Amino acid sequence: MSPSLLKAGLLAATLTAAFVVGWELHWRGQGFPISYNDDESLWASKRRLVYNTSPAGPVLIGASRIKFDLDQPTWRRLTGRQPVQLALVGTSPRPVLANLANDPRFHGTVVVDVVEGIFFSPTGSRQEKRALDRLKAYPKWSLAQQLSFRLDRALESKLVFLDEDRLTLDAFLNNLALPSRPGVFMMPLFPPKFAFNDFDRQTRISAAFVADTAMQHRMQSVWTRLGSTSGKHGDGGDTLTALIQSVKQSVDRIRARGGRVVFVRCPSDGPFWAAEQRGYPRAQYWDRLLADTHTPGVHFADYPALAGFRCLEWSHLTPADAATFTAALIPVLEQQTGWRIATHPVAARGGPGCPVRTAAPAALLPLNH
Amino acid sequence: MVFNSYSFVLFFAVLLVLHNLPLPWKVKKINLLLASYLFYAVWNPPFVLLLWLATAVDFYVARLIAREERPVPRKLLLVISLVMNLGLISFFKYGGFLLENFTALLGAGGIAFHAAKPDLILPVGISFYTFVTLSYTLDVYRRQAPPEKSFLNFALFVTFFPHLVAGPIVRPADLIPQFQAPRRATGEQLGWGLFLLSLGLFMKVTLADGLLAPAADAVFGVPFPVAPLDAWAGVLAFSGQIFCDFAGYSTCAIGVALCLGFVLPDNFRYPYAALGFSDFWRRWHITLSTWLRDYLYIPLGGNRRGSARAYLNLMITMLLGGLWHGASWTFVVWGALHGTFLCAERGVRGWASRRWQPLPAHETAPDASLAPVVYRASLAPPLPGARTLGRLGLVLLTLLLVNVTWVFFRAADFGAAARLLLAMFGLIPDGKPLLTTVDLLKVGGLTVGILAAHWLMRDTSLRQVAARTPWWLLGAGWAAMLVLLVLTQKSSSSFIYFQF
Numbered sequence: 114m115s116p117s118l119l120k121a122g123l124l125a126a127t128l129t130a131a132f133v134v135g136w137e138l139h140w141r142g143q144g145f146p147i148s149y150n151d152d153e154s155l156w157a158s159k160r161r162l163v164y165n166t167s168p169a170g171p172v173l174i175g176a177s178r179i180k181f182d183l184d185q186p187t188w189r190r191l192t193g194r195q196p197v198q199l200a201l202v203g204t205s206p207r208p209v210l211a212n213l214a215n216d217p218r219f220h221g222t223v224v225v226d227v228v229e230g231i232f233f234s235p236t237g238s239r240q241e242k243r244a245l246d247r248l249k250a251y252p253k254w255s256l257a258q259q260l261s262f263r264l265d266r267a268l269e270s271k272l273v274f275l276d277e278d279r280l281t282l283d284a285f286l287n288n289l290a291l292p293s294r295p296g297v298f299m300m301p302l303f304p305p306k307f308a309f310n311d312f313d314r315q316t317r318i319s320a321a322f323v324a325d326t327a328m329q330h331r332m333q334s335v336w337t338r339l340g341s342t343s344g345k346h347g348d349g350g351d352t353l354t355a356l357i358q359s360v361k362q363s364v365d366r367i368r369a370r371g372g373r374v375v376f377v378r379c380p381s382d383g384p385f386w387a388a389e390q391r392g393y394p395r396a397q398y399w400d401r402l403l404a405d406t407h408t409p410g411v412h413f414a415d416y417p418a419l420a421g422f423r424c425l426e427w428s429h430l431t432p433a434d435a436a437t438f439t440a441a442l443i444p445v446l447e448q449q450t451g452w453r454i455a456t457h458p459v460a461a462r463g464g465p466g467c468p469v470r471t472a473a474p475a476a477l478l479p480l481n482h
Numbered sequence: 483m484v485f486n487s488y489s490f491v492l493f494f495a496v497l498l499v500l501h502n503l504p505l506p507w508k509v510k511k512i513n514l515l516l517a518s519y520l521f522y523a524v525w526n527p528p529f530v531l532l533l534w535l536a537t538a539v540d541f542y543v544a545r546l547i548a549r550e551e552r553p554v555p556r557k558l559l560l561v562i563s564l565v566m567n568l569g570l571i572s573f574f575k576y577g578g579f580l581l582e583n584f585t586a587l588l589g590a591g592g593i594a595f596h597a598a599k600p601d602l603i604l605p606v607g608i609s610f611y612t613f614v615t616l617s618y619t620l621d622v623y624r625r626q627a628p629p630e631k632s633f634l635n636f637a638l639f640v641t642f643f644p645h646l647v648a649g650p651i652v653r654p655a656d657l658i659p660q661f662q663a664p665r666r667a668t669g670e671q672l673g674w675g676l677f678l679l680s681l682g683l684f685m686k687v688t689l690a691d692g693l694l695a696p697a698a699d700a701v702f703g704v705p706f707p708v709a710p711l712d713a714w715a716g717v718l719a720f721s722g723q724i725f726c727d728f729a730g731y732s733t734c735a736i737g738v739a740l741c742l743g744f745v746l747p748d749n750f751r752y753p754y755a756a757l758g759f760s761d762f763w764r765r766w767h768i769t770l771s772t773w774l775r776d777y778l779y780i781p782l783g784g785n786r787r788g789s790a791r792a793y794l795n796l797m798i799t800m801l802l803g804g805l806w807h808g809a810s811w812t813f814v815v816w817g818a819l820h821g822t823f824l825c826a827e828r829g830v831r832g833w834a835s836r837r838w839q840p841l842p843a844h845e846t847a848p849d850a851s852l853a854p855v856v857y858r859a860s861l862a863p864p865l866p867g868a869r870t871l872g873r874l875g876l877v878l879l880t881l882l883l884v885n886v887t888w889v890f891f892r893a894a895d896f897g898a899a900a901r902l903l904l905a906m907f908g909l910i911p912d913g914k915p916l917l918t919t920v921d922l923l924k925v926g927g928l929t930v931g932i933l934a935a936h937w938l939m940r941d942t943s944l945r946q947v948a949a950r951t952p953w954w955l956l957g958a959g960w961a962a963m964l965v966l967l968v969l970t971q972k973s974s975s976s977f978i979y980f981q982f
Contacts, residue, residue, distance in 0.1 A: 115673075117952075117956070118670065118673040118674065118677070118948075118953075119669070120953040120954075120957065121677075121953045121954070121956040121957035121960060122673050122676065122677070122960070123957070124953070124954060124957030124958065124960075124961065125680075125957045125960035126961075127961075128961035128965070129961050129964040129965055129968070132961075132965045132968070133968060136968075255524060255525050256524040256525075256527070257483040257484070257487065257489050257490075257524035257525060258487075258489075260488075260489040260524065261487040261489040261490075264488035264489060264491075265488050268488070275971060276971075277971050280971075281970060282688065282692055282693075282966060282969040282970050282971075283692055283693070285969075286693075286920055287918075287920055291919040291920055291923075292919065293918055293919060294915050294919055294922075295915070296914065296915045297915045297917065297918055297919075299918055
């Protein structure tokens with residue numbers, strides 16, 4: 114090798130190594146934890162686990178709420194089984210439900226998270242397309258990608274800066290506070306320390322976010338800018354009928370193979386919850402969904418053990434509340450479905466913030482029944 | 483396996499170690515061959531069978547062709563190879579397209595015909611390795627190359643992983659001789675190979691995927707007309723993306739091969755500084771354009787059968803070149819546009835040379851027929867107006883027209899292409915603004931950067947520039963690429979040309 118090329122190569126290697134070390138230390142110093150990229154490969158690695166699911170270890174599908182609110186370690190501790198988390202942030206679960214319904218090998222249990230504004234989004238919407246993209250990628254998950262996934266995860270488990278959502282060149286450029294052109298939609302910027310993912314695709318609100326009301330207000334303003342507090346009405350009429358019928362077809366297909374489905378409405382709060390009630394009146398959407406699909410469902414507002422949680426940014430539970438919510442949800446699910454889920458009688462709670470205690474029948478009675 | 487993946491880093495590291503162990507040359511070649519099959523099989527293992535089929539058939543058919551003296555059996559043997567190679571690619575790549583058009587044709591004639599659309603997965607790289615094996619059989623048939631005696635050498639020529647899935651499309655003379663004697667990368671080759679690998683990954687991961695793809699995907703993905711600024715930004719973003727993606731792959735492939743001691747042909751020479759379309763095709767996907775020249779345009783008669791036939795041959799070559807890229811009419815139109823621009827350029831040059839000055843002696847020399855196909859289109863002196871208009875003006879005009887052709891290349895259908903073209907030229911008054919300020923700055927900055935780099939580099943080579951650059955500056959530039967690569971973090975996304 115020519116001396117100049119060798120020297121150039123050594124300089125490049127030294128500068129790059131110095132940058133990587135400095136970069137990692139910088140983000141650790143900023144308080145960023147390890148967070149796994151919730152990408153196609155991580156999703157695919159969970160999708161392949163759906164064939165051994167049961168009421169005690171179900172498949173979870175939906176949008177972000179069930180990723181935050183259903184605490185997998187708590188579920189695992191109480192049921193002895195690991196749920197399979199397939200929920201996708203900001204997406205409708207209908208394509209994933211249909212995918213499971215069309216998979217002849219699937220005969221397990223599905224817990225469907227219903228966030229009305231997303232669940233009832235029209236066919237062909239952005240929320241649906243994002244889920245379809247994930248589903249399209251799954252059958253093409255090659256051996257090479259699986260090997261890369263394993264190596265990638267080994268690195269991600271050690272290096273904070275490997276975070277595609279927050280710490281990439283593209284994320285930094287998009288975070289530049291440049292004014293938008295008139296008429297161009299700009300995705301509002303989420304607080305970088307809002308939430309982090311673990312390898313089981315559990316998403317957790319960070320301790321920094323819990324402690325910082327300014328960050329919470331910023332997140333609330335994100336929801337406002339995204340229109341989540343506008344109370345815009347969802348589709349009705351034939352569109353809604355066709356949509357619910359498509360869900361029913363999926364549910365029926367799963368049931369025909371011996372599988373089970375339950376809908377869950379996780380808590381929301383403040384103006385977000387108020388807007389959801391205005392835009393998607395319960396009788397026209399949630400109640401109709403359960404009735405038309407002949408499927409059990411658990412709405413947080415119906416049970417003292419599940420109602421009354423405060424969501425700091427109006428839409429998701431803190432990790433501590435998620436653990437409490439999950440422990441309380443299991444007996445409610447058992448009661449509503451008749452399924453055996455917990456390994457032992459489950460501790461339930463009288464309400465948010467209350468100490469966990471043994472399941473009390475009164476706490477499980479629906480509020481509106 | 484893609485170059486921009488952790489699995490490739492591991493694969494390549496192990497292979498480099500193996501290749502540098504004191505093992506017999508034959509063992510090293512077997513290692514390379516097995517590694518190449520592994521490289522390919524991890525996409526979809528059954529498709530290795532197709533690769534084996536193509537390798538075995540062409541190896542033995544070429545041997546028989548070389549032995550056979552009688553014209554008819556020789557032709558029959560060639561037909562066997564052509565049917566096998568073109569049959570495979572037709573079945574996997576064009577089966578659905580042909581069926582769709584057949585159904586439409588019957589429908590137009592009032593015959594209702596419904597056939598289940600074949601649900602076939604396109605074997606990755608089939609268009610590339612088919613051309614590699616075809617070139618070998620055709621060279622042997624034309625007695626331009628002897629048949630390779632060693633099956634191992636031939637199998638490695640077809641399968642050698644750096645070029646296997648997206649080129650450069652190698653010819654027997656490019657690679658087979660390199661397998662005949664022991665080779666190991668010199669220190670210079672290893673160092674330069676690693677530099678090229680870094681540059682190729684930077685182009686692919688940081689520039690193409692990280693900075694340009696989002697704007698291109700957004701503009702080409704919406705079902706409504708966008709504002710002229712957004713339309714231009716989207717097309718320029720795709721223009722930069724496809725160059726950085728494909729030239730990035732070729733640069734990686736050349737770098738990886740060089741690290742192992744093998745030299746692959748250049749595939750790109752700063753195409754966005756091309757002065758006209760014939761120059762563009764001497765600089766863009768060079769190994770494809772020369773393949774089309776040698777195995778399609780010249781056998782069709784090239785420009786030896788008169789002017790009208792030369793135009794026709796040029797159009798046929800570019801139409802089939804378009805179809806090679808994908809089974810869709812939009813690719814055919816892309817090829818047709820390139821053919822039309824080449825014909826127009828040829829016509830203008832011919833007219834100008836007759837009007838103002840005679841052909842230079844070297845342009846009319848007997849060996850001029852050996853010039854590249856698309857180069858044939860420019861077998862005339864430079865446009866007389868070039869000096870006055872300025873080379874830069876011609877470069878920008880060429881680029882403008884190339885960008886128009888990219889619309890058909892990238893758009894999902896003709897409706898989308900028409901919508902975008904109308905928006906680009908301001909014929910849709912109420913197009914929607916789509917891209918953010920940051921997107922526009924990224925596209926604008928990178929477009930200017932890519933054009934400036936191509937303009938400055940058009941008459942030189944990276945190696946020459948690197949040799950003139952102080953080591954500390956080269957090292958700093960190399961480090962900047964690696965740091966940006968680390969910062970971009972996108973890994974494992976496919977290269978655009980894999981789908982072809």
